[in-house]
Amino acid sequence: MxxxxxxxxxxxxxxxxxxxxxxxxxxxxxxxxxxxxxxxxxxxxxxxxxxxxxxxxxxxxxxxxxxxxxxxxxxxxxxxxxxxxxxxxxxxxxxxxxxxxxxxxxxxxxxxxxxxxxxxxxxxxxxxxxxxxxxxxxxxxxxxxxxxxxxxxxxxxxxxxxxxxxxxxxxxxxxxxxxxxxxxxxxxxxxxxxxAPPAEDGRIEHPDPTTTVLRRILLPLTVLLLVTAAGGAVLTFAPQFTSTPTLAATGLLALTATAALARWGCGELADRIAPRPVTALLAATACAGLALIALAVRADDGAVLALLTGLLLLGAAYGGLQSITLVQAFDLAGAENRHVTSVAWNIGYDAGTGLGSLALGLAAQAATFSAGFTVMSVVMAATVLAVVIARTPSPGPPKRQCEP
Structure with a gap:
């Protein structure tokens, strides 16, 4: 860096x-x-x-x-x-x-x-x-x-x-x-x-239709929603699926601190390499972290090391994908569509947080917390596959930049 x-x-x-x-x-x-x-x-x-x-x-x-x-x-x-x-x-x-x-x-x-x-x-x-x-x-x-x-x-x-x-x-x-x-x-x-003033030929760039912008940024928004669902589930239910308040606090610190550093580092990284391989790697990291959390929660003896390792891995993906998906969404949408992109990204973040908490709560009520985290891990594995095989969305025809 x-x-x-x-x-x-x-x-x-x-x-x-x-x-x-x-x-x-x-x-x-x-x-x-x-x-x-x-x-x-x-x-x-x-x-x-x-x-x-x-x-x-x-x-x-x-x-x-x-x-x-x-x-x-x-x-x-x-x-x-x-x-x-x-x-x-x-x-x-x-x-x-x-x-x-x-x-x-x-x-x-x-x-x-x-x-x-x-x-x-x-x-x-x-x-x-x-x-x-x-x-x-x-x-x-x-x-x-x-x-x-x-x-x-x-x-x-x-x-x-x-x-x-x-x-x-x-x-x-x-x-x-x-x-x-x-x-x-x-x-x-x-x-x-x-x-910015109009271009030399007098033309002013206008935003594209919202539906067009949303189609371009659908993949990063989907990845964001799924990883924030996992993070929101942990932030909501950590006191319930951990054995002691101290372990819950330690786990939350591991998740949030790692997420903060990853959000910063992956933002820097986004200027240097293509976003797709980083997105796939981070989604795989989230998948592994969720699997470890599921195993740790299911263990009768309370596998503390596995739980904390899983939370660290999930934290890295949770923070890193926030920066990567936002950068990718802005790039795909174009400068003239920044506002629509920002609104869509923030709604995806908030919706993911809420849906993740709801989904894990329902899973815990119907089965166990471990089962809920296992399902989330499987969904993240499917996300990795989707990122790898998806075609790169087109940002549309080149447009004159509105910025100086």
Whole structure:
């Protein structure tokens, strides 16, 4: 990994602001992801009510992602970014005032709307602000910035909830508001790169139909959905399929830390080699990791080494494929279709996380956690085959770039 390449990305206008905004916003999300459901339980909600908190968050996120383009056209990039940070952060203060389920659901819906804005704008900005030939490196750095809060806060959540009062922890979800000093500069930097003048012949490139773009990026989106389903299943049910809280925390740390590093490293790698072999290798890695997790969960004596190894392998694939699929999707779609690509990729990520949790929960109820992970491993093996034999999608006819 070239330090010079990383430095060139960091010197690109807007990139430092993007990393700062992303880190603050995702810190607020990662902190409350496990804490808000626990706050609802403390107020008397049952397990369904606690699960409903996360469901409302993801639903509001997806709905907001579909509205980001209209928002950008109406109020511009700086105000849209500020709106996303405020919606993601300020409702946490209101949520800390009441543990009633309805209040938590309403404030969570507002936070989901903010998160939807931040995710679409962040992915689009990473591609738009990247120096020429360094799109993968920019996406990898952005991925690292938004993954590190999860590495720090997800495994620490049980300790925080056992040490501090829940209202105080919920109030700390206001962290995204701290990103406001950087949203204006970031928004202006993106507008400077995306509001390019017409070509010399006076023509302006228009986005392709959404269905056309989705056909081009179907394969990377499918791979993303499946690997995030596996990752989401582990993040949701780690306390249930591990033998002790310490092992659950260690396993989550192994998954999230490896994913963060892989997301960064594979972003850099995407600028140097073709994405298909890397995608196939990472999908095979996920397949092996899921198989090891299935064997470890089934073992009566609790095969700790096999479990942690499986989580490390899955973490590498989970993080690496996030960067690889995003870079590949942007390349296949074309610069004029960045917004549609960003929305589709983020919806695929969120849908995969939710579907994976649902699928593993149903499998555990009908059979065992081991059976659920085994099925996921088989699906990932089929994914490897599909990546290898699939024809390379055509990005369409060459188009004049909209960027300077």
């Amino acid at each position: 070239s330090e010079r390449a990383t430095e060139s990305v960091l010197r690109s206008p807007g990139i430092p602001h993007l990393l700062t905004v992303g880190a603050f916003c995702f810190a607020g999300l990662a902190l409350l992801l496990p804490v808000s459901p626990a706050w609802a339980v403390a107020g008397g909600a049952d397990e369904f009510g606690a699960g409903l908190v996360t469901a409302v968050l993801m639903t509001a996120t997806v709905l907001a992602q579909l509205c980001v383009r209209t928002t950008l056209r109406t109020i511009g990039w700086p105000r849209t970014l500020a709106l996303g940070a405020l919606l993601l952060g300020l409702p946490a203060l209101l949520q800390s005032l009441s543990d009633h389920l309805l209040a938590i659901l309403l404030t969570t819906a507002l936070r989901g709307a903010g998160f939807g804005i931040v995710t679409v704008c962040g992915a689009t900005a990473a591609a738009a602000l990247a120096p020429r030939g360094r799109q993968g490196a920019a996406i990898g750095l952005y991925g690292l910035a938004v993954a590190l809060p999860q590495v720090a806060l997800t495994p620490a959540a049980p300790w925080l909830m056992g040490t501090f009062a829940l209202p105080a922890i919920v109030a700390c979800g206001v962290l995204p508001v701290l990103a406001l000093p950087w949203t204006r500069s970031l928004g202006r930097a993106v507008e400077a790169r995306t509001d």
